[in-house]
Amino acid sequence: MLLLLLGITLSGQGNLERYEAEAGSFNQMTVTSDSTASGGQFLSIEKSSTVRWEIPVDHSGYYQVVIRYRTVGGDQMQYLLKNNSEIELGFDMSETWNLFSQPFYLDSGINNLGIKEGWGDMDMDWISIGPSHTRIGITPKKHTFYKEAPHDLVFKVDNFHQQIQEVRLAGYPINYSVAPYPHQESAIWLEIKASDLLKFPPGKHAVSVTLEHAEIKAGIAILREPVFSDLVMVAPDVRHGSSMLLRLPSGKNMLIDCGTSRIRDNVIVPMLHRNGIDTIHTLILTHYHGDHDGGDSGRTIINDFHVEQFVDYNTHPTGYEWEDHGVSFKIVNSYTDGDEENTRSLAIRISYNGFNFMHGGDTYAMNQQKILHRFPADVPADVYYANHHFHGSVDPEYVIETNPDLVILQAQEAIYGRAAYMVKYKRESEKVLNKKRTVPIETLPALEVGTIVLRIDGAGEWCYETYRKQDDLLIPGFE
Numbered sequence: 507m508l509l510l511l512l513g514i515t516l517s518g519q520g521n522l523e524r525y526e527a528e529a530g531s532f533n534q535m536t537v538t539s540d541s542t543a544s545g546g547q548f549l550s551i552e553k554s555s556t557v558r559w560e561i562p563v564d565h566s567g568y569y570q571v572v573i574r575y576r577t578v579g580g581d582q583m584q585y586l587l588k589n590n591s592e593i594e595l596g597f598d599m600s601e602t603w604n605l606f607s608q609p610f611y612l613d614s615g616i617n618n619l620g621i622k623e624g625w626g627d628m629d630m631d632w633i634s635i636g637p638s639h640t641r642i643g644i645t646p647k648k649h650t651f652y653k654e655a656p657h658d659l660v661f662k663v664d665n666f667h668q669q670i671q672e673v674r675l676a677g678y679p680i681n682y683s684v685a686p687y688p689h690q691e692s693a694i695w696l697e698i699k700a701s702d703l704l705k706f707p708p709g710k711h712a713v714s715v716t717l718e719h720a721e722i723k724a725g726i727a728i729l730r731e732p733v734f735s736d737l738v739m740v741a742p743d744v745r746h747g748s749s750m751l752l753r754l755p756s757g758k759n760m761l762i763d764c765g766t767s768r769i770r771d772n773v774i775v776p777m778l779h780r781n782g783i784d785t786i787h788t789l790i791l792t793h794y795h796g797d798h799d800g801g802d803s804g805r806t807i808i809n810d811f812h813v814e815q816f817v818d819y820n821t822h823p824t825g826y827e828w829e830d831h832g833v834s835f836k837i838v839n840s841y842t843d844g845d846e847e848n849t850r851s852l853a854i855r856i857s858y859n860g861f862n863f864m865h866g867g868d869t870y871a872m873n874q875q876k877i878l879h880r881f882p883a884d885v886p887a888d889v890y891y892a893n894h895h896f897h898g899s900v901d902p903e904y905v906i907e908t909n910p911d912l913v914i915l916q917a918q919e920a921i922y923g924r925a926a927y928m929v930k931y932k933r934e935s936e937k938v939l940n941k942k943r944t945v946p947i948e949t950l951p952a953l954e955v956g957t958i959v960l961r962i963d964g965a966g967e968w969c970y971e972t973y974r975k976q977d978d979l980l981i982p983g984f985e
């Protein structure tokens with residue numbers, strides 16, 4: 507059995523089989539001659555176009571799907587047609603021929619695979635099927651459980667169709683249940699009930715999940731009650747949007763963005779009320795897009811709560827700093843740094859006792875390059891809040907310089923089909939950093955783990971916890 511902390515690589519069945527794009531069954535596509543293309547021809551993906559192949563495999567399992575493509579105008583999203591499924595794929599911008607590679611589950615026999623136009627404007631040379639490169643994993647790698655505020659714990663397990671054989675906590679078997687993870691065929695949710703966790707004594711305990719061909723490990727800290735922390739930061743699952751609640755050491759409440767109108771009314775406002783908040787001492791709107799400002803420039807929050815201070819991208823210039831009871835704030839991107847809402851978005855560095863948090867707002871790679879040039883000493887951070895939901899452009903050099911221990915991502919399942927997340931972050935940033943780091947980065951998409959709570963006392967004195975079930979969540983120790 508292979509022991510694993512982060513993941514393992516498994517080899518799939520079969521030899522590499524290549525299918526020329528122009529040999530498939532296609533419509534609304536143009537065959538173009540090009541000496542740099544395999545066989546001297548390629549297909550241009552245009553509006554409403556599709557191409558399909560019938561691909562046989564000997565055994566059911568995961569196979570690496572590789573696509574040779576090029577995109578000149580920018581990142582693109584197309585759909586993989588896999589039997590009866592449509593799966594979003596993200597293609598990184600490339601003016602020369604490039605390779606997309608990702609494992610997918612294929613059934614024994616004939617599989618109907620194809621590409622359907624999503625954003626279009628992409629050339630395709632060939633598709634190949636071969637041995638897979640799957641990486642078993644678990645998220646989050648650490649959980650916290652409070653005996654005085656018990657809640658069920660949920661892990662996302664990237665199991666790639668391997669069945670779970672046993673789960674152990676502190677070396678003892680523990681009951682568990684599994685449910686499909688709705689956004690990826692390669693993952694499941696693993697749940698451990700609070701009633702079973704209450705049987706264990708306080709302490710830090712190892713969790714081992716035994717699969718058919720591997721074992722993955724995580725940890726659970728069981729505490730009697732939450733220890734008071736000077737600074738608390740809360741990032742709920744807001745789908746494609748942004749909203750964070752901060753309780754400062756002064757006891758003041760800060761809200762950064764409020765999501766879409768639906769999220770504001772169904773997630774953010776109920777969370778504020780449940781936690782006894784009627785005053786928001788500072789409301790910050792990073793910019794005026796509906797997934798950040800509630801679709802009404804924050805008016806609902808301002809009308810329903812006592813807001814003492816309002817900050818947006820016009821309030822202070824880039825480089826402006828202020829402090830609240832030891833918490834420092836510095837604006838590293840604002841209105842004058844762009845020419846439309848996203849590039850004008852606030853990006854803010856928040857620091858306390860040597861702990862550093864970088865909120866990327868909806869900035870793009872071009873903004874990150876400016877920040878790296880203007881404020882290089884401010885870029886490194888313990889926690890990075892993903893810019894533009896890792897949905898728009900990401901500068902790997904910036905993320906590598908940030909070198910965070912934790913990345914928080916508020917987004918919906920579309921990230922799995924976006925090159926910004928799958929290529930620029932996962933492959934060119936996270937993977938590169940993890941080769942140099944003793945402790946790998948923990949990446950927490952809120953759609954996978956639910957509400958993320960950071961408890962901070964300073965550098966090296968901070969922790970996080972997650973709550974998958976957030977509808978009635980009373981944040982332990984927040985008041």
